[in-house]
Amino acid sequence: MTEGEMRRDHYKLFSEGQIGPLTLPNRLVRSATWDPSILGPRRMSEDVLAVYRRVAEGGSGLIITGDVSVVPPGLLDQDEPVIPPDLYEQVRIEGYDRLVETVCRAAPGARMVAQISADYPGVAPSDIPSPWSHERPRPLTTAQVRAIVLCLAEVIAARQAEGFDGVQFHAAHGGLLSRFLSPYSNRRQDEYGGTTRNRAHIIREAVDRARQRVGDFPILIKMNGTDYVEGGIDLDNLPELAREIQRADVDAVEISGGMWECLLQSKQTLGFRPVPAPESHTLRRAAGPRYPDPPRRRQPGRGAAGGHLGRGQGGFHLAVPAPDP
Numbered sequence: 001m002t003e004g005e006m007r008r009d010h011y012k013l014f015s016e017g018q019i020g021p022l023t024l025p026n027r028l029v030r031s032a033t034w035d036p037s038i039l040g041p042r043r044m045s046e047d048v049l050a051v052y053r054r055v056a057e058g059g060s061g062l063i064i065t066g067d068v069s070v071v072p073p074g075l076l077d078q079d080e081p082v083i084p085p086d087l088y089e090q091v092r093i094e095g096y097d098r099l100v101e102t103v104c105r106a107a108p109g110a111r112m113v114a115q116i117s118a119d120y121p122g123v124a125p126s127d128i129p130s131p132w133s134h135e136r137p138r139p140l141t142t143a144q145v146r147a148i149v150l151c152l153a154e155v156i157a158a159r160q161a162e163g164f165d166g167v168q169f170h171a172a173h174g175g176l177l178s179r180f181l182s183p184y185s186n187r188r189q190d191e192y193g194g195t196t197r198n199r200a201h202i203i204r205e206a207v208d209r210a211r212q213r214v215g216d217f218p219i220l221i222k223m224n225g226t227d228y229v230e231g232g233i234d235l236d237n238l239p240e241l242a243r244e245i246q247r248a249d250v251d252a253v254e255i256s257g258g259m260w261e262c263l264l265q266s267k268q269t270l271g272f273r274p275v276p277a278p279e280s281h282t283l284r285r286a287a288g289p290r291y292p293d294p295p296r297r298r299q300p301g302r303g304a305a306g307g308h309l310g311r312g313q314g315g316f317h318l319a320v321p322a323p324d325p
């Protein structure tokens with residue numbers, strides 16, 4: 001067969017795929033990208049809907065939404081949090097279900113998975129100071145971790161009711177769930193730390209709880225294959241962690257890499273130039289604590305590792321090789 005005779009149906013990429021009970025029209029997956037403009041006002045916008053419409057028209061078989069935290073403001077300010085009866089109302093984004101409707105209209109076969117995180121300012125599994133922001137997070141109490149599990153399960157059930165085809169935990173890139181999985185950031189001694197199995201316990205528990213409500217609704221996870229941080233997830237300890245994640249009964253794993261800490265490493269150490277998300281400077285203004293200011297000792301416009309941190313750099317996410325300028 002010559003190159004000219006190749007057709008779409010000759011490529012496995014364009015053949016149907018399967019994630020648990022979910023059939024995908026092809027194997028093109030649009031990875032999550034954060035939509036900060038809807039998080040502040042907690043309302044869906046026409047601009048964001050237009051982006052998803054275009055992605056669906058572009059032919060992605062599976063579209064994963066930007067990450068939305070399931071933890072309501074104020075909840076983790078108490079050591080023994082009480083889950084409010086209107087929990088979902090407190091984290092709800094008005095009109096979020098319009099994403100499903102929009103994608104379905106633009107490309108009826110495309111599947112829509114909602115990404116969820118448990119990010120919350122100033123807290124972490126352990127009080128390891130961030131070399132990036134210089135802040136020392138408050139370690140979560142066991143009761144607070146249990147409250148996060150309940151929030152995750154509640155929002156998974158809500159996403160099912162809204163018509164999504166599945167959910168994905170955002171447990172990569174140094175967000176709260178990622179910090180539970182990583183031996184670098186999780187030094188806990190309770191049931192949520194200390195061993196690989198315990199570090200994955202928050203995920204296992206959230207899936208267990210959610211399954212009681214949502215049955216075989218697809219639950220995916222995005223996690224780091226390597227944190228690119230000394231003492232973190234790496235290719236040696238990944239297999240053991242992956243086995244624990246598999247035990248948690250998730251339907252699919254998306255592997256990514258890197259944490260904010262990577263920005264302080266050199267290109268030589270990482271093997272590629274460290275870059276933040278290209279919009280991070282804009283996003284920091286829009287979103288506040290999610291994108292912390294760089295450490296003071298850095299020269300303006302340059303990463304400590306010598307990488308440029310200016311806008312328009314064209315990089316992707318943390319610890320992802322930036323395309324050559």
Ligand SMILES: Cc1cc2nc3c(=O)[nH]c(=O)nc-3n(C[C@H](O)[C@H](O)[C@H](O)COP(=O)(O)O)c2cc1C
Pocket residue numbers: 031032033034035065066067115170172222255256257277278279315316317320
């Ligand atoms: C603007 C922007 C926003 C992003 N938002 C998210 C997000 O909300 N959740 C997430 O898991 N990844 C997010 N990412 C990361 C990408 O989904 C993806 O992981 C990254 O481009 C690296 O690809 P890789 O994971 O295949 O290495 C974002 C990336 C960019 C550039």
